[in-house]
Amino acid sequence: AQKVTQAQTEISVVEKEDVTLDCVYETRDTTYYLFWYKQPPSGELVFLIRRNSFDEQNEISGRYSWNFQKSTSSFNFTITASQVVDSAVYFCALSEAWSSGDKLTFGTGTRLAVRP
Amino acid sequence: DTEVTQTPKHLVMGMTNKKSLKCEQHMGHRAMYWYKQKAKKPPELMFVYSYEKLSINESVPSRFSPECPNSSLLNLHLHALQPEDSALYLCASSQEERGGTDTQYFGPGTRLTVL
Numbered sequence: 001a002q003k004v005t006q007a008q009t010e011i012s013v014v015e016k017e018d019v020t021l022d023c024v025y026e027t028r029d030t031t032y033y034l035f036w037y038k039q040p041p042s043g044e045l046v047f048l049i050r051r052n053s054f055d056e057q058n059e060i061s062g063r064y065s066w067n068f069q070k071s072t073s074s075f076n077f078t079i080t081a082s083q084v085v086d087s088a089v090y091f092c093a094l095s096e097a098w099s100s101g102d103k104l105t106f107g108t109g110t111r112l113a114v115r116p
Numbered sequence: 117d118t119e120v121t122q123t124p125k126h127l128v129m130g131m132t133n134k135k136s137l138k139c140e141q142h143m144g145h146r147a148m149y150w151y152k153q154k155a156k157k158p159p160e161l162m163f164v165y166s167y168e169k170l171s172i173n174e175s176v177p178s179r180f181s182p183e184c185p186n187s188s189l190l191n192l193h194l195h196a197l198q199p200e201d202s203a204l205y206l207c208a209s210s211q212e213e214r215g216g217t218d219t220q221y222f223g224p225g226t227r228l229t230v231l
Contacts, residue, residue, distance in 0.1 A: 033217040043204055045159070045222035052217075091158055095217045103172065104220060106158035 002027045004094050006107035013082055014115050021077045021110045023092030029053075034068065034075045035093040035104070045091070051075065082114045119143070120223035122207050128229045131197060137226050139190040139207030147212035148190040149220060150182060153204040165190060166212055197230045204228075 003026040013019045025034065036048040049059060051068050059066045063080045079086055092107040120141045129135050139148065147166045151159035164172035165184040179201075181193040190207055204225045210218035 035219070037222075042224065043206075043227070044224040045206060045208075047219055047221060050219050103161060103164070104159075109156075109158055 002029075002032075002094050002096055002105045004092050004105050004107035006090075006092055006110050008110045009108070010111045010113070012113045012115065015084060016081050018078060018080050019082050019112065019114075021079075021090050021092075021112070023075045023077065023107060025073050025075065025092070025094045027094060027096070029096060033095045035095065036066065036075075036077050037091045037093065038088045039091065039109070040088040048077075079112075082112075084114050084116055087112060087114045120207055120209055120221055122205075122223035122226050124226060125224065126227045126229075128231065129194065129197065130231050131199070133197075134193070134195045136194065137192040137205055137207075137228075139192075139209075139223055140188055141209040141221075141223075142188055143209065143211075143221070144187075145209035145211050145221075146187060147210045147218070148184060149208040149210075150190065150192050151206040151208065151222075153206055153225075155203075159206055163192075194228075197228075199230050202228055202230045 005024045008022055011019060032053045034051045038046045038048055049066055056068050056070055065078045067076045089109045089111045091109045093104045095104050123138045127135060149164050150162040152162055153159040161174050162176045163182045168184045168187055179196050183191040204227050206225045207223040208220040210220045
């Protein structure tokens with residue numbers, strides 16, 4: 001069975017601090033996909049990144065960066081110079097490909113509060 | 117344009133009411149999903165439609181009835197709900213390319229309260 005663990009339930013930082021959100025996953029599949037979503041208080045899940053299991057390159061997008069390490073089954077997310085607008089719940093997710101439709105296994109989420 | 121729309125934004129209903137949630141996407145996606153999310157929990161998959169056919173039903177009670185009238189629309193019909201069904205209901209869609217795992221794009225959700 002697939003599993004995603006986000007051990008940090010809540011994190012509080014002061015604006016401009018860097019913060020890393022941890023994600024550890026378990027799967028028996030050799031081909032899988034990992035995702036990060038952001039859920040602000042409005043409720044919508046906003047897609048941030050998708051990474052497949054064969055691509056271990058780290059990625060940077062503006063203040064966001066992701067570190068994928070298959071050896072430790074981790075896909076961590078770092079926000080550099082955090083801003084109040086980054087306050088949200090962040091979900092890491094893992095997908096198994098079905099013949100029709102894809103099933104996402106979500107972690108329990110990390111609530112990030114960025115204080116001015 | 118990665119937009120999925122959902123109506124209504126908020127819905128309050130009694131246990132004897134019948135109501136429907138609506139979801140629409142115009143991205144040409146062929147897979148659509150319903151999720152239920154309780155407070156401080158991750159979304160839970162309810163149903164998946166692929167090419168307008170129901171492909172996954174996660175043992176959801178029959179008081180929830182999905183419908184996919186065409187490739188752009190997804191409805192969730194509600195009847196005789198219980199107070200514990202109060203939650204945020206999220207719709208998502210994905211490309212559904214064969215052999216790949218596609219990104220799911222989510223709508224803003226409908227906050228449902230059952231009295």
